[in-house]
C-alpha cells in the first residue's frame with residue numbers, strides 16, 4: 001500500500017472542529033498500520049493561525065485562497081481533487097458533519113474514486129483498508145473494503161479527540177491552486193438562530209420526545225412531565241420537522257449538543273445524528289417499544305414499554321411527591 | 326415558471342425487524358418493506374411549494390423497485406405532474422450505481438435539462454455516496470446540500486438557498502441555475518394526502534417508464550459482511566408494568582438528587 005494518509009481539517013468560522021482531532025487520532029492508527037505518513041489537509045483563506053493545533057499529523061498541506069474562506073463544498077471538492085491528483089494519497093479521511101456532508105461524494109465522483117460513507121471505524125487488515133459503517137439508522141453495521149485510493153467519510157466520535165491533539169508545529173507544505181474566482185455556488189453569510197424561549201443546553205433535566213410520541217397532543221403530556229420535574233422538553237428531528245416543537249428544541253448534529261443531568265428519551269430510536277447530540281448526558285433513561293432500538297446502547301437505564309403509558313403516571317408521581325418533599 | 330425534478334429513493338423501513346440474508350452481506354429481502362426516504366419526502370414538499378409559488382411542473386423520478394408505484398402515485402396525488410420509473414437497473418445497495426443510472430437515464434431520455442433538481446440530502450443506506458452530489462457531478466451541475474429553504478429568482482436564473490449547520494446557525498448561498506439541491510427539511514411539514522386521492526390518481530394518471538441505456542455503473546466498494554447491531558453498553562433494563570417502571574424511574578431520580 002503506497003501513498004500518504006490524509007485527513008481533511010474541518011475548519012469552520014475560524015476554528016478547527018473537535019471532530020477533526022478525532023479523525024486525526026484514527027488517521028494516526030491507519031498511518032502506523034501502513035507505515036505511511038499522516039498529513040492534515042487545511043483549506044481556507046487565512047488559516048496559518050490554526051497550524052499549531054494540528055501537531056498530531058506529521059505534516060500539514062495548506063492551501064490558502066480567497067474562495068476557500070467558507071466551506072463551499074463545490075469549491076473545497078475542486079481544490080481537494082487537484083491536491084489528490086497531484087499527490088496521490090492512499091486515503092483521504094473526511095470528518096462527516098453538516099459542514100462537510102457532501103464533499104466526499106463530490107470529490108469521489110470528480111475523480112471516480114471509491115467513497116465510503118458513515119465509517120465508525122477503519123482498520124488495515126491483510127494490507128486492505130477495511131471500514132465498518134453504520135447503516136439503517138444505526139441498526140446494521142456493514143464491513144466494507146474499498147479499492148484504494150479511496151475517500152472515506154468518518155462519523156463523529158470515532159476516537160477521543162484528546163488522542164488527536166498535540167502541541168507541536170508540524171511540517172508545513174504550502175500549495176497554491178488555480179481556483180475559479182466566480183464559482184457557481186457563492187457564500188453570502190451566516191445567520192445566528194433567533195433566541196429560543198428556552199436554551200436546552202442549559203437545562204439540567206430534559207424530557208426528549210421522538211416520533212414515538214405519535215401526536216402533537218402527546219408532546220403536551222411531555223411538557224407536563226418536564227414542568228413537574230423542573231426541566232424542559234426537547235425532541236428529535238422528526239418532531240421538529242412536524243412543527244410540534246420549535247427548532248431551538250432540536251437535539252443532534254443539526255440541532256443542539258446537550259449534556260444534562262437527566263435525559264429521558266421517549267420514543268426516540270437513537271439514530272447516529274441524534275445520539276451525537278446527547279450521548280454525554282450524565283443519566284440517560286430511554287423508553288422505547290422496540291427492544292433493539294439503538295438508543296439502548298447509549299442509555300444507562302431502559303424500559304421496553306409504551307412511553308404514552310409511563311408518561312402520565314410519572315407526571316402524577318412527580319407532582320404529588322415533589323409537593324410533599 | 327419553474328421546471329423541477331425530484332429524485333427519490335426507497336429505503337427499508339427500520340421499524341420492521343431487519344434480517345441479514347444467508348450470504349451474510351445483504352439484507353434478507355423478505356424482512357424489508359420499502360418506504361420513501363424521509364428526506365426525499367421533504368424534497369418533494371419543497372418542490373411542490375416552489376411550484377405553487379412560481380408555476381411550472383414537478384417531475385418525480387425513482388428507480389423501478391417494489392413498492393415504487395405507491396410512492397409515485399402518492400406524489401402525483403400530492404400535486405406532482407409527472408412520475409417516471411427508471412427501469413433495468415440492479416443497483417443493490419450502491420448509491421453510486423443508483424445515481425449513475427439516474428444520471429444516464431435522465432440525459433438519454435431528454436428529461437433534463439430542468440431548472441432545479443431536488444433530492445433528499447441523505448438516506449439511511451447511502452453506503453457509498455449520496456444521490457444528490459453524485460448526480461450533480463455527473464450532469465456537471467452545481468450542488469448545495471443540507472438545504473432547508475429555497476428562494477428562486479426565475480428572471481435572474483439563480484436561487485438563494487439556506488443551508489443548515491449545527492446549533493441553529495444557517496448559511497446563505499447563491500447558486501446559478503440549473504442546480505441540484507440536497508434538501509434536509511422543507512419549509513413546511515410534508516403534506517398529507519388521503520388514501521382516496523392516491524386511489525383516484527391510480528385510476529386517472531399514468532406512470533412513465535424510462536430504461537437505462539447500456540451498462541450500469543458498479544460500486545468499487547466491496548461489502549464483506551453485514552450484521553445486525555446488538556444493543557451494547559449494558560443499559561439496565563427496568564421491567565414491570567408502566568406504573569412500576571414509572572416508580573423505578575422516580576427512585577432513580579431521587580437517588581441522584583435530581584428531584
Ligand SMILES: Cc1cc2nc3c(=O)[nH]c(=O)nc-3n(C[C@H](O)[C@H](O)[C@H](O)COP(=O)(O)OP(=O)(O)OC[C@H]3O[C@@H](n4cnc5c(N)ncnc54)[C@H](O)[C@@H]3O)c2cc1C
Nearest residue numbers: 210211212236237252253254255267268269288289290307
Ligand atoms: C444530515 C442529517 C442530519 C440529521 N440531524 C438530526 C438531528 O440533529 N437530530 C435528530 O434527532 N435527527 C437528525 N437526523 C435524523 C435522524 O437520522 C433520524 O431520522 C431521527 O433522529 C429519528 O428520530 P426518531 O428517533 O424520533 O424517529 P424514529 O427513528 O422513527 O424512531 C421512533 C422510535 O419510537 C419508538 N416508538 C414508537 N411508538 C412508541 C411508543 N408508543 N412508546 C415508546 N416508543 C415508541 C419506535 O420503536 C422507534 O424506535 C438527521 C438526518 C440527516 C440525514
